[in-house]
Amino acid sequence: MNARIIAIVLSCLLVGAGCSGHRYGGAxxxxxxxxxxxxxxxxxxxxxxxxxxxxxxxxxxxxxxxxxxxxxxxxxxxxxxxxxxxxxxxxxxxxxxxxxxxxxxxxxxxxxxxxxxRSVESSAVVAVDTLVDTLHQFHHGISHSALLKWRYQATVLDSQNQSDLASSLGLFELLSELLADSNDEHAYLLSRELERYYRVTNFAVGEAQRELSRRDLLRQLTASDLYSGCEQALWWGLLSTGDYYLGVLRLHRFTPEASYSENGQRCLQRALHSIAEDLQRVAQVKGAAPKLIIDLRYNEGGSLLFASQLAQSLVPKDEPLAIISGHKVNEQRRPDLSRLHQRGKVLVTEVTASAAEHLAHGLRLRGFVLQGQHTRGAFAPTTVRTLPNGWIVGMSMYPPHEVLDGLGNPLPETKGLTPDDTLPVEVLFPRGNKKARQ
CATH class of the missing domain: 2.40.128 (Lipocalin)
Structure with a gap:
């Protein structure tokens, strides 16, 4: 096993595809x-x-x-x-x-x-009103006093006779502040014209350090003897510590043609079969099943179906991964890996969000220990809308009381999961210095 990946792990202790054709049920x-x-x-x-x-x-x-x-x-x-x-x-x-x-x-x-x-009007005030209306529609209210403030600032922008609102930095900053006032951890604003992306969540670890750590991990995974699959979303293999590493970098784009698809679920199933075979070899050599280290540090989510499939394969249970608006998210496929490992730990950070949070919580209910930091607290599935000037806004689609875990209990929306063991930030986001790579 390459020493660099061992060092890191030791230090840590909107186009879809699929079956959407014109036939349904053969008719x-x-x-x-x-x-x-x-x-x-x-x-x-x-x-x-x-x-x-x-x-x-x-x-x-x-x-x-x-x-x-x-x-x-x-x-x-x-x-x-x-x-x-x-x-x-x-x-x-x-x-x-x-x-x-x-x-x-x-x-x-x-x-x-x-x-x-009739054609939609385009002005800063209309953009503000549309965003506020949309937030209310999806259960994220803005107070009347706050709305008066945002509308006044929009009126000021309109008085400046800005002809191209799609390229208005002032409007982008105004709408970003408005989104922050909504207290939705999922909320974001995207402007392709400005090449700007604003996300409500404030991270304790700066963007530069997070990206450096993420890239350094991928580089070290690539240089290691670990196996990989599904477009490098999954990494697995035995560490010199005796623990078995399973890195889940994301829960989307498991195949190049689509973020979410049946092909992606099949790719995950093939990867899990390969992991099962490797775990059997490890048990034969060691004389015992290993403990797992499941790395979700940089996983911002994706498919709840992928998350359910992974959790149910690691430890099958009768209850679903989640219950959303009365609908049970429960994707069960072979293989069953439960007898091939002795549970273990799941690494989580403030970046861990959405489907990855559901996965972490589901694994905790299956006997795993969470180590790291509070997760982001963005459990509700998202929806995407368009503002009158063409910008894209995303937000949580369901109110918190409609998003439950597999046992029917509320999830800590906006608060995040509290780890069983807290790890310092520098351990979770290694800077990739020379000493860490020796």
Whole structure:
């Protein structure tokens, strides 16, 4: 085993693909013309001659949105973003999110509101109002006094006669402050024109140190004798300490063609079979099953289905990984690795978030010990919306009381998981100095 990876581990002690075609259950999927509404997504779908147009709705605005978890225009024969078709009838359209398996139902409405048939206005005030409305729609309220402050600042920006709001740095900073006021750990704002990305979460460890540590880990993993799979998302192998390392760098893009897909789940299953074979060899040589070190330090999440599949393979249990709005997230596939290891520890940090937090919590319920720092506290699945000037905003899609663990208990949204053993920051985010690599 390469000494550099051993040193690190010792020191630590929006286009989807998949099966979204035009057939469902072996039969042709025919869409009925009409207007359909989703209270979950706060969006309308208009079907006309098997072409679907998506309108994003707020009380003050409604328009044909060019971004989000579904494209603005698509058909049943084309992929609907990060969803696959589940079924269609006269009254309903049903999709399944590829990231977590959650169903999304659109129900027939009499008419598309007149609000949706006119062009959306573009001004700083409209951008503020739209963001505030969207936050309210997804359970992240802004107080009336705060709204007055944000609208006043937007009025000042509008008075400066800025012609291109998509390139307005002042508006980007204003909306970033507004998002921070929402207290949603998932919230972010993206402007491709400005090449700016703002995330609400404040990290104790600076961006430079986090990126340096992440890159140094990947470099040392690559130089080690560890195995890797699924586009270098997974790394595994025996360490000279006798512990068995399983690094889960991310829970998405396990295959190059898609962030979330059936192919990704199959890749994970193949990797777990390889890990099972390696663990059997280790047990034969050592005379006992090893303990695991599961590294989630830099894992910001991804697919709850991947997380469930991994947790249930390591230690199968009757209960699901999570229960979201009454829907059980429970992906169970072979192999069963539970007799090939003696549990162990899971390394977590403030970067560990979303599906990775669900995975860490699920492993804790399966007998693993959490070591590191408080995790981010962003358990709720996210949704993505478009602002009138074209910027993308993301936020938690469900209120905290609808996001439960597999036992039906509340999860610490915004607070994060408290580790069983706290580790110092310099151990979790090694700077990659010469001494650490010897």
């Amino acid at each position: 042709q999927l025919t869409l009925q013309d009409g207007v359909y509404w989703s209270s979950r997504y706060q969006s309308y779908l208009v079907v006309d001659d098997n072409i679907v147009s998506r309108y994003q709705f707020t009380p003050t605005n409604c328009w044909l949105a060019p971004a989000g978890l579904m494209p603005s225009v698509f058909s049943p024969a084309a992929n609907a973003g990060q969803h696959e078709w589940m079924g269609a009838g006269f009254q309903t359209l049903v999709f399944k999110r590829l990231s977590d398996g959650l169903p999304v139902t659109f129900t027939r409405e009499p008419l598309l509101p007149k609000l949706c048939e």
